Structures are given as structure tokens and as C-alpha cells.
Amino acid sequence: MNVASPQSLKALAKLAEAFPGDFLLTAEGDLERYSRDWSGDHVSRPLAVARPRTAEDVAALVRHCRQERIPLVPQGGLTGLVGAAVAAPGGGELVVSLERMNAVRSVSPIDFAMVVEAGCILEDAKHAAEKHDCVLPITFGAQGSCRIGGNVATNAGGFNVLRYGMTRDLVLGLEVVLADGRIWNGLKVLRKDNRGYDLKQLFIGSEGTLGIVTAASLKLFPKPTQVEVALVGLRSVEDAMLLFARARRECSDLLTAFELILREGIEVALRARPDFTDPMDAPYPVYVLIETSAAGRVDLRALLEGCLAEADDLVADAVMASGKAQADRLWLFRETMVERQGNGRRYLRTDVSVPISRLAELVDQGVAAVRGRYPEALALAYGHVGDGNVHMNVIPPADLSLQQTEDLFHGAEALIFDVVDRLGGSISAEHGIGRVKQKAFVERADPVALDLAMRLKNVLDPGHLLSSGRIFPSLPGASDE
Amino acid sequence: MNVASPQSLKALAKLAEAFPGDFLLTAEGDLERYSRDWSGDHVSRPLAVARPRTAEDVAALVRHCRQERIPLVPQGGLTGLVGAAVAAPGGGELVVSLERMNAVRSVSPIDFAMVVEAGCILEDAKHAAEKHDCVLPITFGAQGSCRIGGNVATNAGGFNVLRYGMTRDLVLGLEVVLADGRIWNGLKVLRKDNRGYDLKQLFIGSEGTLGIVTAASLKLFPKPTQVEVALVGLRSVEDAMLLFARARRECSDLLTAFELILREGIEVALRARPDFTDPMDAPYPVYVLIETSAAGRVDLRALLEGCLAEADDLVADAVMASGKAQADRLWLFRETMVERQGNGRRYLRTDVSVPISRLAELVDQGVAAVRGRYPEALALAYGHVGDGNVHMNVIPPADLSLQQTEDLFHGAEALIFDVVDRLGGSISAEHGIGRVKQKAFVERADPVALDLAMRLKNVLDPGHLLSSGRIFPSLPGASDE
Incomplete structure (x- = not known):
């Protein structure tokens, strides 16, 4: 156990006194699963783990920690890839796990909206929406483990951003515990609301540095009744991008995914799964996996087929799935490539x-x-x-x-x-900055933008109590207000 | 002329010295058209009107005004409905008209994005996009006069929010002059960028109180090649809302407008235009105007017809336009109602x-x-x-x-x-707060939300130099840093 300093022990004792019962986990064995993220790249023991059941619990905890100068880090499903949700090294940080705040509070298919607590697992929220013939379109590999609060805090992306936007675009309202221990209740389900500043935008994508999201109201969409999937072989990435521009038009913005795979990625999948066969007669340097979906009686198959047939100057070969099983099999090339790319070794990820x-x-x-x-x-x-x-x-x-x-x-x-x-791009499209990209972010940041961001941090969390060292460097004197 | 105080005259003289040539308008006759908004409800003479040509011009002006404690208000097309862009009464406010910053800097149909200066008239931006077979989907009555900077500053809504979102959802990046006279260049065209806080969100919908938007990069969409319009007669508003939920599904989210009109509104149009005939054989208490659009070869007509035919438990009668002329004629009922509702008199607007x-x-x-x-x-x-x-x-x-x-x-x-x-609603869905709704907004605001908003104002514009008295009350000591 790396918590040994007398201050830490005193802080722990006071915490346990203020939050009795099973609110706080402190035993070595209990801390294990809160100390390591999905990638396994980040392992660090926290001071303890707090497990609130309500926003009021979180607020009381934040007030206590502010008083006692105990730094906090909110934690969801630990599937992030930038080391933000594991405690910072040193053992002084208290993890606030939202896992017991996991209720789906409401689903309204008339409002095309749902209200979900931060600790709800994304897949559970998706299932709740589907029961009402709606779709919550945040979709990616970690959806069975990640939690809504983390999706909001990191502005999660994924496969369906093309059609439905990032998590930011799907948030109608938030409930947030602020760094001063007050609760901001902005849990509305209004589609349009121009009353002053849109405060929820502050917290979306702020990676836990400005407040702790405890619940969110989210946009839903009609659940698609048809899905069509094609794998297309192409001669170059440039051809893939030209095909994308045409497909957006020809498929009337019913595209839900447009995923690039290089030949080397297909080969990773073929090596990993000897039961797979090469998807086309000949290999191509570049492939795209295209998915379209629709809720109404659009002839979706004809739409996608027509689009690919007309693009015969770009499309070298194409396979269209003739049903769900085949569609899943095409997606499996991508999933297998992602899962097995490292072949058990650590590898460099960029985003x-x-x-x-x-x-x-x-x-x-x-x-x-x-x-x-x-x-x-x-x-x-x-x-x-x-x-x-x-x-x-x-x-x-x-x-x-x-x-x-x-x-x-x-x-x-x-x-x-x-x-x-x-090329004027971003070193973090969807994963965020966390601790892993903090240095690369700050090195590249426009000084005016960085100053604006720091001012926001300082006005909303002047003591640097929350998720210190994520996005920005840890400041000397953090937690000293 | 309501500028008479010695301070004002001195401020004007210094301004004219610092910004010579045609940068500054001060003559009574020249100020006329910057002193009255579209509704005619708000008329107030400014100290003068500054007409920058570049973001650097705006920055120099802001620095001068900060030094000299001259309050500023950015002004676009003056089509807002909450009195935000006309100078505050008293004659001490300097109007910053963005009208000479009206260039379309670039349109990229591959990126589905364009970069436009704040003073560009919305309709000009829309035409520029159409030349590349794209659509900039901000659409409302004032589009021939309003300017992009105002659309961003007010997070403009309109007819097509249903499909494409509010202006906020369409902004990819901004260039903003801050209250301290620095320029924040956030004019990127990236679709995904999770590098730290999303600073542009601060300025969108802030009604000129946090910075002066000088340019924006905006999302474009494939230009629809088909549009279908129907007017539907219904027995109740409740039936209209039930029809909406079904139409969203049946039309596969290809709905671009779903507009309610009461019988009394149809009668306003019929009285105003004796050449109009009642659109259906019998009158109905409630009508909805439905528009769907598509870029690809979807059978859009069959989709909308099928949806209405299946909803025969709700739809009392329906007229489908058989071409663009008839579609325009159906829309004309709505437009005539809006334009002629007051019959020349002032009337109460709510939103x-x-x-x-x-x-x-x-x-x-x-x-x-x-x-x-x-x-x-x-x-x-x-x-x-x-x-x-x-x-x-x-x-x-x-x-x-x-x-x-x-x-x-x-x-x-x-x-x-x-x-x-x-009913848990908003007193301003799309028009904003400005000066007109400032009191009603503050009265109803959650104290935590109001405190957060005021903190943002104070950190970004500590001297209350920009658009003082909009959203929040004017503070005593404004402009005194």
C-alpha cells in the first residue's frame, strides 16, 4: 500500500468518521479494481474509494474534501485511454466511483430523451432506450463497461458520430456537483433553450476537472429498422475519401459509419482468426466499411448498391452483406483487427x-x-x-x-x-488529454486558448481539488485555496 | 442627438483621433440605421459606430475602449428580437458594426465546411454553399438581413433545427476578439477535436457579452435534391404531437420542418390575402406544415404519403404539394400569418x-x-x-x-x-435574453446557475465592457476594472 504518510492516515480517519458504513473502501483488496484501467497502462492505488449513492452524497464528500484538502478524481468504467480516471501516482487522491449511481431515471419516446445517472453502463442505457424503440447512438467497443458520466466527461466519440454527433451533441442537460460542493441542477429535456449561457457545455469534455457529472439527460433517435453494410476495396486512401463525399450525398445522410481499414489491418484479422477468409478475390491496399441505417421504409439496400455501382471509377471491389449475420461478419474484421493488433504486446495508440x-x-x-x-x-x-x-x-x-x-x-x-x-490537425480527436497527452497538449496549445482554459479552471475549481494534473500540469500549491 | 456630456465628447474626440478615416461614423444622419432594430421596438442612438475591416481592427478598438472605459456593443443585421444589438439608452455605448467584415473566406464541399466572416449576411453564406451543392441549414425569415456573427452570438434557431440542430450544432470553430483586446483564433474545420475545453461553446449564444465573434467555420450538408411538403389538418394539438413522433420514425429522420399553425393563424393569412383560398374543404382547429428533404434517390414522396396514410387515426385531412410552386404556396400560409399577424399594430411576442x-x-x-x-x-x-x-x-x-x-x-x-x-419550460427557446427578457430571466434563474454564469462574465469581461445590461443587469461600476 502506497499510503503511508501521517497526513494521509489522518485524512483517511476523518473521512471514515464523516462517511461511515460501506460508503468508503479502504482495504487493500477492495481498492484493486479501482486502481487499474482497461488498457492496463495505468495502475495506481488511490487514498480510498468513495461510493456515493446520490448527488447529495457527492456534494457532501466534495465539501469535506475541500475542507480537508483531499484531491478528488471521479471514476466511471475505467475504459478511457489517457490515464485520467485512475488516481494520480502518490496515493493521495480519493477516487469517487459513480458505480452506485447507475439508475435509468426515465425514458420518453415522445420527447426522444432519457435521463440517466452517471454510473449507468452505456450498454444498459442503450438497452433501456431500445425497449422504447429508440436508439442512444453512442457506440464503441467499450460500451459494455464504460459509464455515462465518463462518456459525458470525455465527450466520447465512436462509430456513429458521422450521423449523430459526439456525446456533446447528444446531451440535453446535466446535473453536476461543483468544486465548492454545490449541486447545479441542469437536468432539463428541452430541445431548445437560449436562456443565457449554455452551462452544460463547460462540463462536457472537461475530463472531471471542472465538476463531477452525476446525471445526464440525453437525446434519443428512432431505432433503425434496417441496416445495410458493405465492405469496399479501394486503390488508395484518397479514393476512399472521394467515395465518402459521394456516399454522404447519394445515401442522403443515412450513413452511420464509414470506417477505414488498411490491407495490413485485414491481415491482422486473417492471422488472428484462421477461420476468416480474405473478403475479396484480390487484396486491395485500402478498405472501407460502410454502414447505413434507416427507421422508415426507405429502400436502403438499393440506395447503397446504387451509390457503389455509380462510383465504379473508385470502387475496385465491394461485398454487400445480405443479412445481419453477414453484416456482423464484416464488422468482425474491424473488431478483430482492433482487439488483436498488439498480439499481446503493448503498442503505440494515437487518435x-x-x-x-x-x-x-x-x-x-x-x-x-x-x-x-x-x-x-x-x-x-x-x-x-x-x-x-x-x-x-x-x-x-x-x-x-x-x-x-x-x-x-x-x-x-x-x-x-x-x-x-x-496539416492543422488535432492530437486528440476523441480520447481527450488526461495525463497521457498533457505535455503534448500544452506544448502545442495556442497561448490565448491555454490562458482562457486555465482561467475557466481557476474560476470553477480555484483549489485545483478536482482531477488535478489532467489536461493541465498539476500546479504547485494545488488544493490550497 | 443624445450625446452631450463632456465625457462623451472627449471620448469621441479621442476615438476619432485613434481611428481616423471612415472607420468611425459620428454624424447624426449616419447613425440612423444603426439605431433601430428590425422590429422597431428598440430605438437608441449610440455614441458612434465603428466599422472594422479585420479582427485586428476590432482588437485595437477593444483595447482603446478598455483604456478609455467606453462600453461596446457588437452589431450584426439588427434582426434580433430582444433588444441586444441596439445601443443601450443613454447614448454612451459604441456600436461595433461587423458589416464590413463580410467575406466568405472558403467553402470546401469535401470537408462539408465553410469559413465566413461575422458580417456576412446569412443568405449570402447560404448561396455560397449552394454553389458547391451544399446547404448551410440555418433557415428563418430574417435570413436576408441577419449576419453570421449575430447567428452565432444568439445561437439562432429557425425552421430546420429539427434536422440539423441550432447554430451551436453547426459551428466548427470561431475567431473571437476578447474583452482584453486579444484575438483567440479557433477557426478550425475539424469534425472531432477533444483537446481540452471546447472554448467556442463559451461564445456561442453569449449575446456579445463575453467576446466579439469576428469569423466562424460552419458545418455544411449535402444540398437536398428533393423536397416534399404537406399541410395536414388535425383535431387537436395533442394529435399533432402524436403525429410528430410517428413521422420522425416513418420518414427516417428526413423531416426538415414540422410547424404548428392554429386555425386562427390560417384565418390571419386568409384575411390578409384575399387571393388565398382555404387549403382544405373544411376548417380544422390545428394544422401542421411538414417538410421532408433528401439528397439521395430516396422515394421521398412515397415515404411522406405512406406516413400520412397510415396515420389516418390522427390526420383529418392533408394536402401534399405536387411541386415546388405548390410547396411554396403552402409555406406562404405560414409566412403570411407571421408577417401580417399584427395587422400593423404592436403585439406581444413570446418564444x-x-x-x-x-x-x-x-x-x-x-x-x-x-x-x-x-x-x-x-x-x-x-x-x-x-x-x-x-x-x-x-x-x-x-x-x-x-x-x-x-x-x-x-x-x-x-x-x-x-x-x-x-411545465418546466424555457421563456426563451431561440430568441435569447438580451435586454427585453433580462428581468424575467434573472427572476426565474436557479441561483447556482446564475452564479456560475456571472462568474464566467466576470472572468472573461471583468470590466463589463461588452454588451453590458444584456442577459444580466448592468452592474453599478461597470467598465471600472
Whole structure:
């Protein structure tokens, strides 16, 4: 246990006195599962874990911690990829797990809205919506583990941003515990409300640094009754992006996903699953997985088929799924590639974006730079290219030492970020900054933007009590108001 | 001329010295058209009118005004309805007209994005997008006069929010001059960017109180190649809302407008235009105007026809336009009603919203309350009910005195706002707060929300230099940092 200082022990004793019963977990064994995130890249023991049941519980806890100068970090499903929700090293941070605030408070198919507590697992919220023939369209691999509060705090993206937007676009209202221990109740389900500043925007995507989200009201959409999926083989990333612009038009914005996969990614899936066969007669350097969906009686199949047939100058080959089983099988290429890319080893993940018109340059130049410098590594690029967002990952060869691996990660990331910077892009499209990208973020940030952001932090959390060291560097004197 | 104080004259002389040439308008006749808004309800002479050509011009002006403690108000097309952009009474405020910053800087159909200066007239921006087969979907009556900066500053709504969202949802990036005279350049066209706080959200909808928007990058969409319009007669507002929920599903979210009109509104149009004939054989208490649109080869007509045919338990009668001319004619009922509702007199406008599931109650109870108390007045309700937003307006009888008219406005507004409050709604769905609704807003605001908003104002504009008295009351000591 890394909590040993007399101050920590005193703080713990006072906490336990103020919050008796099973509110607080302090035993070594109990802390285990709150100390490690999904990726396994971040492991750190907290001071303790608080498990509130209500927003009032959270508020009382924040007031206590403010008084006692105990830094706090809200925690959801621990599926984030930037080390934001695990306690900072040092053992002084109290984790606030929202897992017991997991109710779906209401679903209204007439309002196309639902109200959900922060600790609700995304998939549970999605199922609750589906029972009312609606869809909550936040969709990504971690949906069975991540929690709504974390989705809001990180402005989660995923597969369906193209059609439905980021989490920010889906939030109608929030309930938030502020750093001073007050509760802001902004849990409305209004579609339009121009009464002064839109305060919820402050907290969405702020990664727990400005307040603790305890509940959210979210937009729902009619549940699609039809889905069509195609895998398309192409000669270049540029052709893929030209196809995207046409497909948006031809499919009347009914596209729900447009995912790039390089040939190397297909090969990862083929190697991992000997039962898979190459999806087309010949290999192509680039593939896109296209999904369209509709709720009404649109002839969706004809729409997608027509779009691909007309684009015969771009489409080298295409497979259209003839039903749900085949559609799932096409998606499985992508899922298998993502799950098995590392082949059990640590690998470099990036999550970058550029204007859509520059995406082909980003992939071509980024992959070429990494392969040129590290020919023995595997460079993959895949992602939500309809949003200009791509994950360029680098898998090191098996025989590297720890230091050689670190050097490769730093070197390859610098190569990729250089291309991103040159093309006016973002080093974090959907994962956020957290602790992992904090230095790279601050180095690149426009000074005016950084000053504005710091002012917001200082006015909403003057003691730097909440999620200190995420997004911004930890300040000396943090928690001293 | 209401500028007479020695301080004002001295301030003007210094301004003219610092900004020579045609930058500053000070002559009585020149100020005329910057002194009155579209509604004619707000008339007030400014200290002078500054007409910058660049963001650097705006920044230099702000720095000068900060030094000299001259309050500023940015001004666009003067089509707002809450008195925000006309100078505050007293003649001490300098109007910053963005009209000379009206360039369309770029349109990219591959990025589905454009970059436009704040002074660009919305319709000019829309035309520029259309040349590239794209649509900028901010759409409302004032689009020929309003300017992009005002659309952003007020988070403008309109007819197509249902499909494309409010202006907030369409902004990819902003360039803003801050109250301290620095320029924040956030003019990116990235679809996804989770690098720290989303600063643009602060300025969207802040009504000029936190910064001066000088340019915006905006999302575009494929230009629809098909539009279908129907006018539907119904027995009740409740039936209209039930039809909405079904139409969203059946038309696969291809609805672009769902507008409520009461029978009294159709009669306003019929009285105003003797060449119009009643749109259906029999009158109905409630009508909805439905518009769907698509870019691809969807059979849009069959979709809308099928939806209405299946809803025969709700639809009393329906007219589907058989071409653009007929569609325009159906829309003309709505436009004529809006333009001619006052019959030349001043009337009470409201712009309220509730959860969609409460909209029927809002209209039924609001109209009944007004008609019960003021049987001689004409109470209308119309608007974007698919967003839960309705304009409930009250036209006084012709023979009232000025005082009686004011009394009726106050009394009727209180009746309507009471219903809104009871149903958990907003007293400003899309028009904003400005000076007109400032008192009603502050009275109703949650103290925590109001405190948060005031803190944002104080940290971003500590001297209350920008648009003082909008949203919040003017503070004593404003402009004294």
C-alpha cells in the first residue's frame, strides 16, 4: 500500500468518521479494481474509494474534501485511454466511483430523451432506450463497461458520430456537483433553450476537472429498422475519401459509419482468426466499411448498391452483406483487427484528426514516415475517416527491450504528430488529454486558448481539488485555496 | 442627438483621433440605421459606430475602449428580437458594426465546411454553399438581413433545427476578439477535436457579452435534391404531437420542418390575402406544415404519403404539394400569418419551449388562459413544435390606449410564462435574453446557475465592457476594472 504518510492516515480517519458504513473502501483488496484501467497502462492505488449513492452524497464528500484538502478524481468504467480516471501516482487522491449511481431515471419516446445517472453502463442505457424503440447512438467497443458520466466527461466519440454527433451533441442537460460542493441542477429535456449561457457545455469534455457529472439527460433517435453494410476495396486512401463525399450525398445522410481499414489491418484479422477468409478475390491496399441505417421504409439496400455501382471509377471491389449475420461478419474484421493488433504486446495508440480533405495526406505521410524510420514495426491506420479521425497505431517487433520500445513509441508518435501539426490537425480527436497527452497538449496549445482554459479552471475549481494534473500540469500549491 | 456630456465628447474626440478615416461614423444622419432594430421596438442612438475591416481592427478598438472605459456593443443585421444589438439608452455605448467584415473566406464541399466572416449576411453564406451543392441549414425569415456573427452570438434557431440542430450544432470553430483586446483564433474545420475545453461553446449564444465573434467555420450538408411538403389538418394539438413522433420514425429522420399553425393563424393569412383560398374543404382547429428533404434517390414522396396514410387515426385531412410552386404556396400560409399577424399594430411576442411531451398542454392551457382573460385580443400559437418550441403571440384589439396595451402585454405574458414555468419550460427557446427578457430571466434563474454564469462574465469581461445590461443587469461600476 502506497499510503503511508501521517497526513494521509489522518485524512483517511476523518473521512471514515464523516462517511461511515460501506460508503468508503479502504482495504487493500477492495481498492484493486479501482486502481487499474482497461488498457492496463495505468495502475495506481488511490487514498480510498468513495461510493456515493446520490448527488447529495457527492456534494457532501466534495465539501469535506475541500475542507480537508483531499484531491478528488471521479471514476466511471475505467475504459478511457489517457490515464485520467485512475488516481494520480502518490496515493493521495480519493477516487469517487459513480458505480452506485447507475439508475435509468426515465425514458420518453415522445420527447426522444432519457435521463440517466452517471454510473449507468452505456450498454444498459442503450438497452433501456431500445425497449422504447429508440436508439442512444453512442457506440464503441467499450460500451459494455464504460459509464455515462465518463462518456459525458470525455465527450466520447465512436462509430456513429458521422450521423449523430459526439456525446456533446447528444446531451440535453446535466446535473453536476461543483468544486465548492454545490449541486447545479441542469437536468432539463428541452430541445431548445437560449436562456443565457449554455452551462452544460463547460462540463462536457472537461475530463472531471471542472465538476463531477452525476446525471445526464440525453437525446434519443428512432431505432433503425434496417441496416445495410458493405465492405469496399479501394486503390488508395484518397479514393476512399472521394467515395465518402459521394456516399454522404447519394445515401442522403443515412450513413452511420464509414470506417477505414488498411490491407495490413485485414491481415491482422486473417492471422488472428484462421477461420476468416480474405473478403475479396484480390487484396486491395485500402478498405472501407460502410454502414447505413434507416427507421422508415426507405429502400436502403438499393440506395447503397446504387451509390457503389455509380462510383465504379473508385470502387475496385465491394461485398454487400445480405443479412445481419453477414453484416456482423464484416464488422468482425474491424473488431478483430482492433482487439488483436498488439498480439499481446503493448503498442503505440494515437487518435488524431485533420480536416477531411487532408485525411489521405495524413494517412499516407504518417504511415510512410513510421515505416521509413521503423521498418521492423507494424504501422496500422484505421478509424472514423468520415469525421477526419484516424487511429494510427504502431506495434513494435517482439524482440525489443523496454527501453527500445519506449524509444520507438516516442519516436513514432513524434513522426505522426509532426504530420498532424503540419496539416492543422488535432492530437486528440476523441480520447481527450488526461495525463497521457498533457505535455503534448500544452506544448502545442495556442497561448490565448491555454490562458482562457486555465482561467475557466481557476474560476470553477480555484483549489485545483478536482482531477488535478489532467489536461493541465498539476500546479504547485494545488488544493490550497 | 443624445450625446452631450463632456465625457462623451472627449471620448469621441479621442476615438476619432485613434481611428481616423471612415472607420468611425459620428454624424447624426449616419447613425440612423444603426439605431433601430428590425422590429422597431428598440430605438437608441449610440455614441458612434465603428466599422472594422479585420479582427485586428476590432482588437485595437477593444483595447482603446478598455483604456478609455467606453462600453461596446457588437452589431450584426439588427434582426434580433430582444433588444441586444441596439445601443443601450443613454447614448454612451459604441456600436461595433461587423458589416464590413463580410467575406466568405472558403467553402470546401469535401470537408462539408465553410469559413465566413461575422458580417456576412446569412443568405449570402447560404448561396455560397449552394454553389458547391451544399446547404448551410440555418433557415428563418430574417435570413436576408441577419449576419453570421449575430447567428452565432444568439445561437439562432429557425425552421430546420429539427434536422440539423441550432447554430451551436453547426459551428466548427470561431475567431473571437476578447474583452482584453486579444484575438483567440479557433477557426478550425475539424469534425472531432477533444483537446481540452471546447472554448467556442463559451461564445456561442453569449449575446456579445463575453467576446466579439469576428469569423466562424460552419458545418455544411449535402444540398437536398428533393423536397416534399404537406399541410395536414388535425383535431387537436395533442394529435399533432402524436403525429410528430410517428413521422420522425416513418420518414427516417428526413423531416426538415414540422410547424404548428392554429386555425386562427390560417384565418390571419386568409384575411390578409384575399387571393388565398382555404387549403382544405373544411376548417380544422390545428394544422401542421411538414417538410421532408433528401439528397439521395430516396422515394421521398412515397415515404411522406405512406406516413400520412397510415396515420389516418390522427390526420383529418392533408394536402401534399405536387411541386415546388405548390410547396411554396403552402409555406406562404405560414409566412403570411407571421408577417401580417399584427395587422400593423404592436403585439406581444413570446418564444417558449417545453419538453415535446408537454407541448400540447402548453398551447392548450396558454391559449385558453389568454383568451379567458383577454377575450377581445387575438391569441396565436405557431412554431417549431418538433423542437418543443412555440411562439405564443397576442394581438391587442385596435382601440386600446398605450397604457391598456402595455397592461395587456404584461398580463398576457405573465399568464403564458406561468404555464411555461409549471411545465418546466424555457421563456426563451431561440430568441435569447438580451435586454427585453433580462428581468424575467434573472427572476426565474436557479441561483447556482446564475452564479456560475456571472462568474464566467466576470472572468472573461471583468470590466463589463461588452454588451453590458444584456442577459444580466448592468452592474453599478461597470467598465471600472
